[in-house]
Amino acid sequence: MPPVDQRVLVVGTTADYIEWIRTCRPGQALFLTDPAVRREADQPAPLPDEELLCDLADEPRVREMLARHLDRWRLELSGVACYDCESMALAARLADAYTLSYPSLQAVNNCRDKHRSRILWREHHLDTPEVRRIGSAGEAVDFLREIGGPCVLKPISGSGSELIFRCDSEADCQRHYRRIVQGLERRRNHRLYQPFCATGADILAEAYVGGEEYSCDFMLENDRVTLIRLARKVLFSQDPFGTAKAYILPADWPEAIGAGELERTLYLSARALGIQRAVCMLDFIVHQGRMVLLEMAPRPGGDCLPSLLRRCYQVDVLQLALDFARRQPIELNLPASPPPMVGLRLHAGQEGRLLSADTGDLSRDSRVQEIHLIRKPGHRIKRPPEDYDAWLLGHLLFVPDADEDVAAQCRSLCDKLTVQVG
Template structure:
C-alpha cells in the first residue's frame, strides 16, 4: 500500500484542530495531548488524522509516532506548530525525522525570556533591561535598583499570561508569589517597564532576511489584569521614530541572533521615543483573533500559509501589507462560572461589525486569570472602526452590546461540556 503523506501539527487546541482541518482537509496529522478529545471537541478524529498521546515525553512520543505511521501507512513530510508549549516537541520530532523546522537551541532561546534578552543586549538590540529573579526579596531589590516601575513575568510563557506591572515593593512580592504558585520553578523574569505604544507583527524569515507581513497596534483592556489585550488594530506601519527599512534590518538581526533561519514568526515590541524596544519573538504566527483579522482585513490565510511552508520551506511568498482597516476585539468572560449563553442580538445590527466568532459552547467552564488564560477567552468581534471616535471607546461600546450569561456552579448543565483540568495554554493569543 502506498504511503499517505501528512503534515504533522504538534500540540494544539480543539478550536485550532477544527479550523485547520477545514483549511487543509486530509492533509494533516494532529499530534494531540490525551484528554483534549474529551473537551470542546466536535468529534473524535480517525487515526489517519490524529495521534493522541502524552506530549511531555518527547522520546515516547517519537516511538509512538513511528508505530502509528507504520500501522496506518502514513509518512510525515512537514512539521507545523501553533502552540508555544509544544514548539520544543516539534523541534525534537523534526530533528528525529530529518524535517525542516527550527532547532532545539532556537526554540530554547525564544522560549526563555532571559536568554532572549541576553542575546539581544549582547548584539546591541534595544530591549528592556531584565534579570532572572529567584525570590521575592530579589524582586524588591531589582525594583529599588531600577528606581522605576518594573514588570514581572514567567521565564517561559506567551502572550500576556501572568504578567504584572509593579510600582512598589509590596506589588513585587505579591506578583512573585502569584507567578510561582502556578509553576514548578521559583524563577521569574523581571524587567524595566518601557513607556510607549505596543505593537505586534508577523514576518516571514528567509535566508535573505525578514519581511513584515502585518502590523497591529495593541489596545489594552481597562480591566485590572495588567497586560490584557482588549483588541488589535490593523495598521500600515507603527507611528514613531522608525523607518520601514530600518525596522526590516532590526527584524532580520533580531531573528538571526536567536537562530531563526526560515518561517513565519511573531514579534511583540514597543515603539519608544528613540525607536523600537523588542519584547518577545516567537517562531510561529500570531494567534488569538489575529488569523481571522488578517484573513478578513488582508485577504491572507496565514494559517494555511504556515502549513504550506511546513512541507515546502522554499515556497516563494512575497508579503503584501495592503489591508482594510479592521479591529479584532476579544470577548472575555467577566467572572468564574459556567457559560450559559452569549446573546449577540444587539451587536449584529451595528453596521461596523464584520464578523463575530464564538469560541466556546454553552456548558464551557470559565476560570479567570491567573488560573487560566484560555478558558475566559470566549471569542472575538471583527469590526471596521469609525475614524471619528477612538478605537478604545468603540471597543467598549461594542462589548456593552453583548449579553454574556454565566451561571455559578462547578458542573456544567445538561448537554454541556467541561474542559479537563490542564495548564494554561496559548489561546490563539499573541
C-alpha cells in the first residue's frame, strides 16, 4: 500500500494563487476550490488529487467531500492556509475538525466584524476611529453631527474599499447609506458578507481620520512578532474612497513611531482580537504621530502585494504562509535597504466589454519591471459601486525615479495602458 501523502489544505483561494503555489511547491497543497473559480480560470486545472471542487457555502457537504477525497487519494492534512477573507471562517472550522493550527473561529469573526474589532482594540487601549453601529440614514446623520466632522460609512464586514464612503454632509449620509443598503442587497448571497449581513443591512459609521495610510504583514508565534513587510499606500482622489491605487515598498517610516512601538502595537492588536498564532495583515493610518488601526485579518495581504514582496525582498509570502501552516521553521533574511519599488493597480476607466489592453508603451518604460494582466478580451467591465472587482485589469511593478513624485509617476504609467472597450 502506498504511503500517506501530507498536504496543506488551502481553503478557497483564486486560480492565479493556485497556479503560483503549484508551480513553486508541487504536490504540497490540496486546494479546496469553489467550482465558479475553476470555470472562470485561464490557468490549467490542477491534477485530480490536488484540487477538490465544491460549494464552499455548504459546509456539511464540504466536510463530507473532503473526508472522501483524503481517503481516496491517501492524503493527510499537515496544515490549513487561507488567503481570502470570505473563506477564513470555513478554514477555522476545518482546522478545528482536523486538530490543526489556525486562528479560532471567534478570532476570525472578531477580525471580520469591524465593529467588534474596534471595541476590542479600544478595550485594550489601542487607537482606532470612533465607531457606531447604525440602522438608518438618520442615525448616520446623528453621528456626523456628534463628532462634528467627516465620517465614513461602511458595511460591518467586507474588505478593501468595497461599499465604503466618506460623508462630509448630512446629504452625503443620506445618499451613501442608501447606496450601501442597495449594495448589500445585491451581495446578500456573497460569502464575504455572511453571516453578518445575511438578514439586513449592518452598517457602521466611524469618524474619518486623515493621514498617511500603511499596510503590513507580520508573523505572530510564541508571543513574538516578526515583521514581513511595511508598505505605504498611494490613493487617488478620483478613485472610490479608500481605494489603494499603489503600494510603495519599503515604506518611509514616520520618525515619531519607533520599531519597538510598531512591534508592540502589532502584537497587542492581534492578541486583542484573539489571535495567538498567524500570518497577519494590518491596515492603519499614521495620524499626528500615532498609529490608528483600521483592519486586521489572519492572512497575508493580497492583490499586487505578494508579487511586490517577491520582487523587492525576494520573499514569497504565499510559500511562507504554507510553511507557517505546517509549522516549518521560517527564517526571513530581508535586505537592509532595498531600493524602493511600487506595485501599481491597473483599473479600467469605463464600463463595457473589454476588447483589448495594449501594454506596449508600458513594456518600453525602463522603470517597469513586471506587468500582470488578469483580464482577457470579452471580460465585462463594471465599476464601483456596482462591482469592485470587475474594473481591476491587473497590476505592474516599477522602480520609481527618485526625483519625481510617486503618485505622479503612477498617473503617467496608468496613461500608458491603452484599453479599448466596446
